[in-house]
Amino acid sequence: MTSHLKKVELHCHLEGAAPPVLTEAQARKYGVDISGELRDGAYVWHDFASFLECYDKVSEVYRTEEDYALLTETYLDELAGIDTIYSELIVSPDHGKRIGLGADAYISGVCEGIRRAKAKSGIEARLIVTGERHFGPESVIGAAEYAARAGNPLITGFNLAGEERMGRVADYIRAFDIARDAGLGLTIHAGEVCGAFSVADALDAVRPARIGHGVRAIEDLDLVKRLADLGTVLEVCPGSNIALRVFPDFTSHPLRRLKEAGVRVTISSDDPPFFHTSLEREYELAAVVFGFTDAEINAMTRTAIEAAFVDEETRQALLARL
Numbered sequence: 001m002t003s004h005l006k007k008v009e010l011h012c013h014l015e016g017a018a019p020p021v022l023t024e025a026q027a028r029k030y031g032v033d034i035s036g037e038l039r040d041g042a043y044v045w046h047d048f049a050s051f052l053e054c055y056d057k058v059s060e061v062y063r064t065e066e067d068y069a070l071l072t073e074t075y076l077d078e079l080a081g082i083d084t085i086y087s088e089l090i091v092s093p094d095h096g097k098r099i100g101l102g103a104d105a106y107i108s109g110v111c112e113g114i115r116r117a118k119a120k121s122g123i124e125a126r127l128i129v130t131g132e133r134h135f136g137p138e139s140v141i142g143a144a145e146y147a148a149r150a151g152n153p154l155i156t157g158f159n160l161a162g163e164e165r166m167g168r169v170a171d172y173i174r175a176f177d178i179a180r181d182a183g184l185g186l187t188i189h190a191g192e193v194c195g196a197f198s199v200a201d202a203l204d205a206v207r208p209a210r211i212g213h214g215v216r217a218i219e220d221l222d223l224v225k226r227l228a229d230l231g232t233v234l235e236v237c238p239g240s241n242i243a244l245r246v247f248p249d250f251t252s253h254p255l256r257r258l259k260e261a262g263v264r265v266t267i268s269s270d271d272p273p274f275f276h277t278s279l280e281r282e283y284e285l286a287a288v289v290f291g292f293t294d295a296e297i298n299a300m301t302r303t304a305i306e307a308a309f310v311d312e313e314t315r316q317a318l319l320a321r322l
C-alpha cells in the first residue's frame with residue numbers, strides 16, 4: 001500500500017483528468033451528444049490518434065470559466081484526498097480561445113479552481129501552458145507568447161504536447177526560446193509514441209529541465225547515459241504508456257531500468273480516466289508491480305519536488321512536508 005506516502009504529480013493534462021461522470025453532466029448541460037466518445041462511463045478510443053480526437057471532443061463540453069473552476073477543483077480535491085501535496089497541471093489557453101471562452105477567462109477559471117482546492121486542503125498547484133504539435137508551430141508560438149506575457153504567478157512552465165509524430169522538435173524551437181526568455185520552466189513530450197531520436201531531438205533543440213515520458217530513450221543506452229549525466233527529469237506515466245501500448249505490459253516498462261541507470265524519474269498519471277488509471281494507482285503500481293520500496297518511491301517524489309517549476313520558498317516548504 002502507498003496510501004501513507006505523500007505524493008506529487010508533475011504531468012497531468014487538465015482536460016485529460018475530466019471524470020467521465022462530470023463530462024456526462026457537462027454534455028447533458030450543453031445538449032451535446034458525446035456517445036461516440038463516452039460509453040458506459042468510459043472514454044472510447046483505440047489508438048494514440050483516436051485518443052487525441054476523443055480528448056479534444058471531451059474538452060468541448062468544458063466551456064465556461066466556472067466549468068474550468070469546477071474541473072480543476074474536482075481533480076485537485078481528488079489528489080488532496082490521496083495525500084498529494086503538489087500538482088502541476090498542463091493547460092491549453094489555445095483551447096480556451098478555440099472554444100470562444102478566451103485564454104484569459106480559461107486561465108482565470110482554472111486559477112479559481114486552484115484557489116478553492118487550496119483553501120480546503122492546502123494543496124499547492126502550478127500551471128504549465130502547452131502548445132499542441134498538431135496545430136502547427138505558429139499556434140505553439142502563440143501559446144508560448146501567451147504564457148510569457150501572462151504575468152500570472154501560477155503559470156510557471158511551458159510544454160509541447162499533441163501528435164508527437166508531426167514535424168520535428170526543431171520546428172518548435174522559437175516557442176521554447178520565448179518561454180525560456182520569460183523564465184518559464186521547460187518540459188516537452190518526447191519519447192512516447194516516437195523513439196529515442198525524439199528524446200535526443202528534444203535535448204538538442206530545447207535543453208529542457210524535464211521531458212514528458214521520455215521512456216523510449218531506453219532504446220539507446222548512450223542516450224540513457226546522456227539523460228543521467230544531464231540530470232534531465234523524466235515525467236514517467238506508466239499507466240498511460242501501457243494503455244497507449246507504448247510498451248506491451250508493465251514487465252517490459254523501463255521505469256526501473258531508467259532509475260537504476262541513474263536517470264531522474266518521477267511518477268504521474270497523464271490523462272487518468274482516459275487510461276483507466278489515477279495517481280493513486282500509479283503509486284500503487286510503483287510499489288506492487290515495479291517493486292519499489294517506500295524509500296525508492298519517496299525518492300521519486302523528492303525528485304519531483306526538486307524538479308517542480310516553483311519558487312524556492314515553496315519548494316523548501318514542500319520538501320519539509322515530505
Ligand SMILES: Nc1ncnc2[nH]cnc12
Nearest residue numbers: 013016161162189270271
Ligand atoms: N500522452 C499524451 N501525449 C501527447 N499529448 C497529449 N495530450 C494529452 N495527453 C497526451
Ligand SMILES: [Zn+2]
Nearest residue numbers: 161189212270
Ligand atoms: Zn501528456
